[in-house]
Amino acid sequence: MPIEDRDDAYIVTHALAKHTLSDLRSDGTEQVGFRNGLVKLGRICGYEIIDGMMETEYVSITTPLADTTGERVKGLDDVVIVNVLRAATPFVEGLLKAFPQARQGVVSAGRDESAGMDEDGNFPISVDYVKLPDISEGDTVIVADPMLATGSTMAAVLDEVLAEATPERLLALSAVSAPDGLLHVREAVPSADLLTVAVDERLDEDGYIVPGLGDAGDRAFGTK
Numbered sequence: 001m002p003i004e005d006r007d008d009a010y011i012v013t014h015a016l017a018k019h020t021l022s023d024l025r026s027d028g029t030e031q032v033g034f035r036n037g038l039v040k041l042g043r044i045c046g047y048e049i050i051d052g053m054m055e056t057e058y059v060s061i062t063t064p065l066a067d068t069t070g071e072r073v074k075g076l077d078d079v080v081i082v083n084v085l086r087a088a089t090p091f092v093e094g095l096l097k098a099f100p101q102a103r104q105g106v107v108s109a110g111r112d113e114s115a116g117m118d119e120d121g122n123f124p125i126s127v128d129y130v131k132l133p134d135i136s137e138g139d140t141v142i143v144a145d146p147m148l149a150t151g152s153t154m155a156a157v158l159d160e161v162l163a164e165a166t167p168e169r170l171l172a173l174s175a176v177s178a179p180d181g182l183l184h185v186r187e188a189v190p191s192a193d194l195l196t197v198a199v200d201e202r203l204d205e206d207g208y209i210v211p212g213l214g215d216a217g218d219r220a221f222g223t224k
Contacts, residue, residue, distance in 0.1 A: 003052035009194040017044045025213045035090045035220045042094020084145040087217035105132035125156040135165040146216040148174035151181030155188040178209045
């Protein structure tokens, strides 16, 4: 099954997703390759969401030769993708290849590294900019951020979405997640479904995922 329902999250198990993530993890993958890999992984995840989490319906079709019955995916026009700036930008670019009609939102949010983690393993989060489209109760909202480490940023962005509306389905999508982050988001935003390609071992003392893949934003945009 391409999406596996585990206790802590839904896991994208597609072989090409795992292959692409392995390339992203490698410290030998340069900026262009890393960015293109995030685009590719986003596209794969988008197709897996369609195949594993969206329903189809039968429709009547007239071909050049006869009337017949086909299937279409329900709700493809009712998708909102939220880009958590900046690391998610190439990831979202890939998602849009699977959901070209999706409405888009952006949220600039990040943790205050200088403050350090508190005793519960969370960082203070600064939300600097929010621009979301209209969200209806029938929508599927996908909040995309390649790294779900402590879960503090993801939980803050999900709260911004829920402050606007309660969609039919709310997905928190990441490439790599830490167990502590998944637990935090599940407890903070229980209405969200967590979807990731890999659940890694742990967080280090600075709140980074181990083994992880480094800083996704820096690697994608060539900054340090």
